[in-house]
Amino acid sequence: MPEVRFWLLDVASGEGTVDLWGVAEGGERVVVSFPFMPYFYLVPSRGAGREVGARVEEVERFRLGRPLRCLRIYADDTARAAEDALRRGLGDAYGYDLRRADLFLISTGLRPGSWAVAEAERAGELWGYPAYRATGSVRAEEGRVAAPDLRVVSFNPTYLARRASPRPDRDPVVAISLYDGSSSRTLIGDERSILESFVDYLARADPDVVVSFQGNRVHWDYLSRRARAAGVRFSVGRGGSEPHGSVYGHVSIRGRVNLDVSEFVEEVPEVKLERLEELARYMGMSVPEEAPEDYEVGDLWESDRAALISYSEWRARAALEIFSAISDYVFSLSAITGMPPDHVLTAATGFKVENYLMRFAELEARELIPPRRESAHMTYQGGMVLQPEPGLHHDVAVLDFKSMYPSIIIKYNLSLETVHEDGTIEEGREQGFLPRALERLLEERARARSEAERSPEGSTERRVLEAKQRALKRIANAIYGYTGWSGARWYAPHVAAAITAKGREIISSVISKARGLGLRVIYGDTDSVFVSNDARKIDELLGWISSELGLEVKVEKVYVNVLFTEAKKRYAGVTADGRLDVVGLEAVRGDWSGVAKRAQVEVLEVLLREGSVERAVERAREWIRRVRSGDVPLRDLVIWKQLTKPPEDYEATAAHAIVAKRMREAGWDVRVGDKVGFVVVRGPGRIYERARPYFEVTGDQVDWDYYADKQVAAACARILEAVGVDESRLLAAGGRGLEAFFG
Ligand code: TTP
Ligand code: MN
Ligand code: MN
Numbered sequence: 001m002p003e004v005r006f007w008l009l010d011v012a013s014g015e016g017t018v019d020l021w022g023v024a025e026g027g028e029r030v031v032v033s034f035p036f037m038p039y040f041y042l043v044p045s046r047g048a049g050r051e052v053g054a055r056v057e058e059v060e061r062f063r064l065g066r067p068l069r070c071l072r073i074y075a076d077d078t079a080r081a082a083e084d085a086l087r088r089g090l091g092d093a094y095g096y097d098l099r100r101a102d103l104f105l106i107s108t109g110l111r112p113g114s115w116a117v118a119e120a121e122r123a124g125e126l127w128g129y130p131a132y133r134a135t136g137s138v139r140a141e142e143g144r145v146a147a148p149d150l151r152v153v154s155f156n157p158t159y160l161a162r163r164a165s166p167r168p169d170r171d172p173v174v175a176i177s178l179y180d181g182s183s184s185r186t187l188i189g190d191e192r193s194i195l196e197s198f199v200d201y202l203a204r205a206d207p208d209v210v211v212s213f214q215g216n217r218v219h220w221d222y223l224s225r226r227a228r229a230a231g232v233r234f235s236v237g238r239g240g241s242e243p244h245g246s247v248y249g250h251v252s253i254r255g256r257v258n259l260d261v262s263e264f265v266e267e268v269p270e271v272k273l274e275r276l277e278e279l280a281r282y283m284g285m286s287v288p289e290e291a292p293e294d295y296e297v298g299d300l301w302e303s304d305r306a307a308l309i310s311y312s313e314w315r316a317r318a319a320l321e322i323f324s325a326i327s328d329y330v331f332s333l334s335a336i337t338g339m340p341p342d343h344v345l346t347a348a349t350g351f352k353v354e355n356y357l358m359r360f361a362e363l364e365a366r367e368l369i370p371p372r373r374e375s376a377h378m379t380y381q382g383g384m385v386l387q388p389e390p391g392l393h394h395d396v397a398v399l400d401f402k403s404m405y406p407s408i409i410i411k412y413n414l415s416l417e418t419v420h421e422d423g424t425i426e427e428g429r430e431q432g433f434l435p436r437a438l439e440r441l442l443e444e445r446a447r448a449r450s451e452a453e454r455s456p457e458g459s460t461e462r463r464v465l466e467a468k469q470r471a472l473k474r475i476a477n478a479i480y481g482y483t484g485w486s487g488a489r490w491y492a493p494h495v496a497a498a499i500t501a502k503g504r505e506i507i508s509s510v511i512s513k514a515r516g517l518g519l520r521v522i523y524g525d526t527d528s529v530f531v532s533n534d535a536r537k538i539d540e541l542l543g544w545i546s547s548e549l550g551l552e553v554k555v556e557k558v559y560v561n562v563l564f565t566e567a568k569k570r571y572a573g574v575t576a577d578g579r580l581d582v583v584g585l586e587a588v589r590g591d592w593s594g595v596a597k598r599a600q601v602e603v604l605e606v607l608l609r610e611g612s613v614e615r616a617v618e619r620a621r622e623w624i625r626r627v628r629s630g631d632v633p634l635r636d637l638v639i640w641k642q643l644t645k646p647p648e649d650y651e652a653t654a655a656h657a658i659v660a661k662r663m664r665e666a667g668w669d670v671r672v673g674d675k676v677g678f679v680v681v682r683g684p685g686r687i688y689e690r691a692r693p694y695f696e697v698t699g700d701q702v703d704w705d706y707y708a709d710k711q712v713a714a715a716c717a718r719i720l721e722a723v724g725v726d727e728s729r730l731l732a733a734g735g736r737g738l739e740a741f742f743g
Pocket of ligand 2: 400401402403527
């Protein structure tokens, strides 16, 4: 049997076939077509038999661990066939709402972003590419880790909008920068020729991966519309196809991976990364010092076109470099979940977990896949958080459970089969579906880690395996959250509640034991306890946890000094290795001005590193004086706040909503989810009446007293009040001057 080996890039539904786009072993780009008839399962009601469909097989499946006699029914349109069977009362239907291409991957075990072997013969060409027709089976080729050499191109468009957000019905494309990994170029000229050259370039370069920053949310749609208006056929996909909207808000480009690196920020929730510059800096890349803001593009196009073009070329290069840095990780996520590389970044975490579970269900557990239905969201109690002892503490150890929720799920066999709706846990049952799926992930992770360690340092294998183990951890850690997500096929809030309840029980027993041993317990959150750093007693405690609870705890860090406020989840500390950790305070919150954040961090540094309250107070007063005198750059005064609903739906006192409305009136495209930046100016009226879009404000308009009192002093007081300093001591500083009396 002739075989074709290829690395799977993309999957598309054809006419009665599923078409796999791949890079074959010799580097050839190929399309391999499989005849594929989708199927679903029916658990027949009494009496119902094989008459339900034209092609029916009897199979054994499980529903929550219980074996069931099932019918596997093949049908072109499984959703319709299942609906029909349900209407006729023939039984319960499962797995009928999967997309054809997804079902194909799930049932064959093929993974995008990995190698496959198919029995297939050459069958001419399809859309100008060598085509193969399947003659037998197809399977994943295990154990082959490295991706082939992929052709990657990135692009960055520039739209000409004047002092407003670009709008595709109004503002033209004036440039598109392209980068192929070695050279940059920018297409300019009249719009029609730019778009034609772009299509042309992609046809000739024929990339496997097209990289952008915000391609899904902005560029593909924008460029498609401009092309339509200009009468240019926007055939950027393989075989001349145009982009089309797909699942998860993703845009599909046939035969290519359309990778929008802006979506990688979801993978690093601990850091706020919104602009390309922030993401690039986070990835350790160099970033231009003076990046133009969106609103400056129109003016720059006239005044310094060369600078704008070189910035646009930087953006295209940065996007591609980010892709290179994350591609192993993305392909690993793809292989684990079975979702194509471009979908896997776009899809919410719940869908990633679910795709993994569906594969595990069909291929290993032989569990039926429940249909997706809208469930009412149920809240449940989360982890335990202790009320902290406010103030400054010295020499504090943070003890933290290793993989707490995953460990609990496995150790207590918490699953849909074993946890009853009322929260009681059935013991002595076989390992449930969730713990099994999770254990499989952890086994694979352990294997990837040890294989990585055996691979030579700096080798491709090692790099890929390390990315793989991180991706496996990501999915394993998300399983608990999945059970509490109301969109889940296996939605099980009672299981989520049982997991957190066990967690609370365990952490309480650790706290009691710690106190019994004479350790001071200062704080605790979910699976961590902060205790006085007494090495001998801590050792004893860890020993007890391992022998009595059968779980593992590590000393995660030691704080030389740590400061707690009255509030939970708001503290800061300096670790033994000299790092400042800030949790939940203004300094790490989005909706405070940069100057307030900087001042707060400096006050924390002085307090925690030098241990001096007096010097910390002095530092706060210096900042207040400085701000009151207007000696701070404007960009540090901007307060960014996210629009979480349409501006009209906010109360009349929400400053950012007022600013958003004004921006809309002035022609800006401000959408739900956008961050609105404003500065508070002097004048009559309340603060929310004095908020202005940040780019309209000049230094002489700023309400410096607002920034001194309500931003800097307030943020510093939050810290200093925890060590007994009253806010009035700060405000007494830097005299408000005569203006305050007469103003
Ligand atoms: P962590 O201690 O952060 O994580 P962990 O115990 O799983 O792993 P590690 O070995 O690195 O300590 O969080 C404790 C539990 O809180 C974790 O098991 C699951 C839950 N949790 C979430 O559900 N979502 C999250 O984003 C985080 C950080 C934790
Ligand atoms: Mn932990
Ligand atoms: Mn923790």
